Amino acid sequence: MLQPEVRQRLSEIVGAEYFRDDTETRVSYSYDATPMLQSLPDGVVFPGSTAEVSAILALANEHRIPIVGRGAGSNLCGGTVPDQGGLVLVMNRMNKLLEIDTENLTATVQPGLNTKAFHEAVEAKGLFYPPDPSSMVISTIGGNIMENSGGLRGLKYGTTKDYVLGLEAVLPNGDIIRTGGKLYKDVAGYDLTKLLVGSEGTLAIITEATMKLIPAPRYRRTMLAMYRDIHAAARTVSSIVGNRIIPVTLEFIDNPTLRVVEAYNKIGLPTDMEAILLIEQDGTEESVVLKDMEAIQRICREEGAAEVKFAKNDEEAAQLMKARRSALSTIARIRPTTILEDATVPRSKIAEMVLAINAIAKKYEIEICTFGHAGDGNLHPTVATDARNAEEIHRVEQAFEEIFEAAIQLGGTITGEHGVGTVKAPYLEWKVGESGIRLLKAVKQAFDPNNIMNPGKMFAKESRKRVVVQR
């Protein structure tokens, strides 16, 4: 519960309309898109300016009140669930696109700007902002920056971190800092911009961002390659890149996913195939795009693809994309709870990772569908389950624990694009080691000595013991 004087001060800072602590509001900001997590905040604030954010943080710091920044609440790591109560800071009033600078090719935005709206505004000027997380219809740029979101175009264009040039951020004591700028080169001091990207609201609240834009590619071609042998599909991924071709999209769908999608949608997918690769290339010259696609087609056949389909037009491309697009929604329809993970390995280890996932699924008697961004080595092993079945959920958790371990053993990571939050916090040490954790905590301490910024996220009370994987 908030003290009366704190409630009074918050109402003064943002106006009575923009501070709420009624039950309905508290319930409706008690969750995000992460399954099985919910915790009520003590209050919800909707700041309208940097100055208001600064005043709120200074007040919260003085009274040691947890602060949970929130964009659209679409993350999958529990990053915006206020599990220690406190205040949820909803940033959607600060949602303006402040500027598109066509000379410097930058855009300056407020954090609450919707990602898709940003894409559309930028593309209307013939420019391009590549990061396209699947949640972009609702997600915000501020949320994307805090979680360092990925997407389908990461292989060729990188992820959010590659497009943040500068930030305005408010520290827990209310101080306002500016990092970077409309600068492609800037080595003045530690790179605070990159440090804040992906910090999951544990260090500061972003109030403005300067984003890098690039010229929009004009041509795009799509193809589908089908494999009876999962290793052949994996070899193709490495081989394409090894041939100095970087496709914009290189997506992978495994056999369990194919069967589930086909059973529910009846769109004529080849369920006898072990894996499908969905490949797209874009560019500013049509002839270059076509040349790349022809080379990719040849590589697919050489590596043993059973069949290759080339989309002749946009309509056919959309049809080919359908299998990948409907993967998650189909799995989500099977059973109430959908758990989607994002273990990531070096792309040369994709086949081993998929086989490890299948073996783990068998061991724990659960069905895991795996699809994802093969070009990035970023897979989404996904389980359809039911949160009400405690015994099954326990097996699912054990399986995922083994999947994290398998990813790390293959030189990979526990999370490629969803973030640590509370969900992966117990496993962070597996990836960064004991010294790594100490260092990360020291950074946190430097920014936030009173631990008010999204407490409980990133760092667990205690790390999980590593599971011993029998091989």
Place this chain on the structure above:
Amino acid sequence: MSEKATKWLPIVESMKLKVDYDELTNCMRCGFCQPSCPTFQETGLEAASPRGRIALMKAVVDGLMEPNESFQKQMDLCLGCRACEPVCPADVKYGSLIEQTRDAIEDHRPHPLWVRGLRKAAFKGLFPYPKRVRRLGSVLHLYQKSGLQTVARETGLLKVLPEHLRVMERVMPEASGDGVVERIGSLHPAKGERAVARVGLFRGCIMDMMFTGTNVNTVELLTEVGFEVVIPEAQVCCGALHAHSGELDDARGLAARNIKAFREAGVDYIVSNAGGCGALLKEYDHLLSSESPEVAEDARWFAERVKDVSQLIMEKGNLHALKQLVSKASEEAAVTVTYQNSCHLRNVMKAGNAPRDVIGLMEGVNFCEMTGADSCCGSAGIYNLLQPKMANDILDHKMEHVKETNAQVLLTSNPGCLLQMKAGVERAGLTDQVRVMHVVDFVRERAKK
């Protein structure tokens, strides 16, 4: 606990009984519904979105939250446009959840006496009786034609009404005590050699009282494109207003009567020209799924046969005849038209493009798609009367998009949307520039030229 708080508690038990808990847990909280939700777009508040409302329902059932007036208001604020359903990856039946919740609230809702009286009069005393609806039409007609309306307007008597009701009074079409059957009879053979199919017209209460001409035009258009049309006289209100207002039992009773009426008429299709009615007719199988197997089977028979008039024409009608009919107008200057979706035609009947396809067949017509045409206009049954502020905010944004199209004719396929669009045009001062019409009336007007 105060007396005020305890009076809401019985709602919890009703919700536990009536709200489908499996469906509540099917929401995985991805939030993909939010861009499609008009009340979320207007307020930016999580609680005013489908994901938020489902979380609130679940919180009440789980005992995390006690229902109160603000919970009830949030459930009332939903337009019920169901634009969230087609975009939901997990296929959550939000429309059923909101209706079940409203039904549970209605069991115990502490309505003021006058509201209770009015609801009873409308839901139980008026809409189930077609004759009474027609009598109301006669009374309205008398008001409009006897000079009483002129007196009321000129003396400022109407100023006792809130602004949104005054606008509605101004745009209300001429009501009538004679419905479509009284005007043209109940059986109409197909024009041309052989009937494509025998269809039963669902005439609707508001349609038949305020838009009798549209019903007449619907019959004529259908016979011209090859259908034999019968209008079963035993049919009653579809029950949509009841279902959306938490009176599910009444809605079920009306559904049973309609199913019987159309089954006895031996029709191949049941055709509706009101998206709002059509959607509920289409869902009679869900509405009656827990009744006896025979009733449920009859409901399935009925639901399978329900089509919107544009949809039926495009799927089964003689399009060659239709093209001939509307080709005469081609020598005139082209007219620019746009179309506002009926949410329930799009999101529930899944035939949102059929009216556009019909418009596309007409010569001399430029179709200009309006930004946000797939988003609710704020009419939503009687929502605009109950929630005037939200409805007007949505409507005013809609009118900005109408202006952008430079359309001379704004088409709709549902009476509620039609009245709301007329009110919007009036509010925006566009009365001289934009005509608002039902798609069927527009086609008939082009054909007569």
